[in-house]
Amino acid sequence: MEPIKILTKDIDVEGMHTLEVYEKHGGYQSLKKLKDKKPEEIIEMVKASGLRGRGGAGFPAGLKWSFLAKDVFPRYLCCNADESEPGTCKDRLLLEKNPHLLIEGMIGCAYACLIGTGYIYYRGEFQHASDLMDRALKEAYDKGYLGKNIMGLDFDFDIHTHLGAGAYICGEESALLNSLEGRRGEPRLKPPFPAVEGLYSKPTVINNVETLCVVPYIINEGPEKYAAIGTEKSKGTKLISVSGHVKKPGNYEVPLGTPTREIIYDYAGGIRNDNKLKAFIPGGSSVPMLPAELVDTPYDYEALAAAGSMLGSGALIVMDDTVNVVEATLRLASFYKHESCGKCTPCREGTRWMWQLLKGIHEGEGANEQVEKLVDICDNISFKSFCPLGDAAVGPVASSIKYFRSDYDLLLKTSSASGAA
Ligand SMILES: Cc1cc2nc3c(=O)[nH]c(=O)nc-3n(C[C@H](O)[C@H](O)[C@H](O)COP(=O)(O)O)c2cc1C
Ligand code: SF4
Numbered sequence: 001m002e003p004i005k006i007l008t009k010d011i012d013v014e015g016m017h018t019l020e021v022y023e024k025h026g027g028y029q030s031l032k033k034l035k036d037k038k039p040e041e042i043i044e045m046v047k048a049s050g051l052r053g054r055g056g057a058g059f060p061a062g063l064k065w066s067f068l069a070k071d072v073f074p075r076y077l078c079c080n081a082d083e084s085e086p087g088t089c090k091d092r093l094l095l096e097k098n099p100h101l102l103i104e105g106m107i108g109c110a111y112a113c114l115i116g117t118g119y120i121y122y123r124g125e126f127q128h129a130s131d132l133m134d135r136a137l138k139e140a141y142d143k144g145y146l147g148k149n150i151m152g153l154d155f156d157f158d159i160h161t162h163l164g165a166g167a168y169i170c171g172e173e174s175a176l177l178n179s180l181e182g183r184r185g186e187p188r189l190k191p192p193f194p195a196v197e198g199l200y201s202k203p204t205v206i207n208n209v210e211t212l213c214v215v216p217y218i219i220n221e222g223p224e225k226y227a228a229i230g231t232e233k234s235k236g237t238k239l240i241s242v243s244g245h246v247k248k249p250g251n252y253e254v255p256l257g258t259p260t261r262e263i264i265y266d267y268a269g270g271i272r273n274d275n276k277l278k279a280f281i282p283g284g285s286s287v288p289m290l291p292a293e294l295v296d297t298p299y300d301y302e303a304l305a306a307a308g309s310m311l312g313s314g315a316l317i318v319m320d321d322t323v324n325v326v327e328a329t330l331r332l333a334s335f336y337k338h339e340s341c342g343k344c345t346p347c348r349e350g351t352r353w354m355w356q357l358l359k360g361i362h363e364g365e366g367a368n369e370q371v372e373k374l375v376d377i378c379d380n381i382s383f384k385s386f387c388p389l390g391d392a393a394v395g396p397v398a399s400s401i402k403y404f405r406s407d408y409d410l411l412l413k414t415s416s417a418s419g420a421a
Pocket of ligand 1: 052211
């Protein structure tokens with residue numbers, strides 16, 4: 001498919017992070033259009049565009065905005081810039097290279113949703129992005145794009161920034177809210193959803209960096225133009241972080257529906273040393289891995305779900321045939337064991353058990369029955385955990401056993417424990 005650039009159009013232009021260069025390339029034009037539009041019209045535009053949240057769940061952005069509890073104020077906007085999912089590095093690109101695009105998108109969202117205060121919540125390691133954003137925010141305030149009576153409208157909007165302490169769970173929206181409020185970064189029970197009771201118990205919109213960065217395009221170009229890109233239900237372009245055993249790892253903006261093969265072989269240059277593809281994880285470490293035979297799956301929400309995985313955060317992790325899938329899975333399980341917040345038993349205990357069994361199998365101490373035990377633990381975490389991190393931890397493990405049992409058998413065959421079993 002033809003490359004279409006919405007988010008990355010001018011990303012490589014020298015100095016794009018400055019207001020001067022951003023404006024030269026059409027920056028902040030969408031604010032002028034706000035003068036002729038009522039807030040609810042902007043919400044309708046975002047609905048009509050078909051834009052779905054790019055943080056993982058793919059929930060329609062305009063619909064989320066329309067769910068805000070009526071007539072309850074103040075309301076808040078939280079931009080989720082936590083980006084802690086292994087393999088995902090696309091929000092960081094936008095934050096560092098084009099901070100004004102996010103500010104412009106947040107202003108559009110705030111205007112549409114009658115919000116006066118916004119927050120950008122970064123993962124703890126994003127100090128550089130945070131410094132660049134502070135500079136961009138100052139420029140935007142000085143120019144009158146933020147603050148009181150923006151563009152002469154009866155509309156005030158402020159943006160504050162907050163660096164987390166580097167916990168994956170703080171990317172989950174309700175844990176993010178807790179963390180912003182100065183509490184322990186643990187998920188809250190839902191419902192109520194943030195649109196009804198969010199930050200400081202007030203209606204809150206939480207959107208991913210990439211989602212908000214699309215908003216200026218929709219306001220400037222109209223929802224139809226955005227909706228014309230992609231597939232029937234997966235509209236627009238997606239920024240994909242391609243990592244692992246490809247020749248050119250990096251972030252690529254592709255129309256949704258592009259075959260995964262094209263992303264790996266054309267955009268990312270194919271497999272290193274021209275090795276064979278063995279497996280790929282389409283949407284970040286929290287979604288099930290798929291075998292090479294499914295590489296023609298179109299990269300969109302529906303097709304990847306039909307193939308048994310998810311689009312998730314849009315991080316395509318590629319593994320060639322030199323990889324032992326048990327070892328790769330052990331690395332992922334180690335991450336989830338470490339990042340489990342400990343609030344609920346299935347995830348707190350289960351992630352540790354999964355890691356321990358995988359470690360044993362990988363070190364040649366596993367018996368057949370331990371693989372069965374792994375499957376059993378997966379069943380006991382899935383849909384029984386308090387928040388989706390538990391399910392996320394299961395994704396790589398269960399799929400690795402489903403598709404790559406032979407890698408497990410190879411280790412079991414050579415293990416003395418297996419012989420005894
Ligand atoms: C464990 C966990 C981690 C998450 N991490 C992130 C993250 O780093 N960034 C993000 O935007 N969404 C993350 N999410 C999804 C958010 O909870 C939420 O759905 C998202 O920020 C909503 O924005 P969107 O509608 O624009 O996608 C995470 C979810 C879970 C369960
Ligand atoms: S599933 Fe894991 S991360 Fe989520 S609440 Fe339970 S222990 Fe915490």
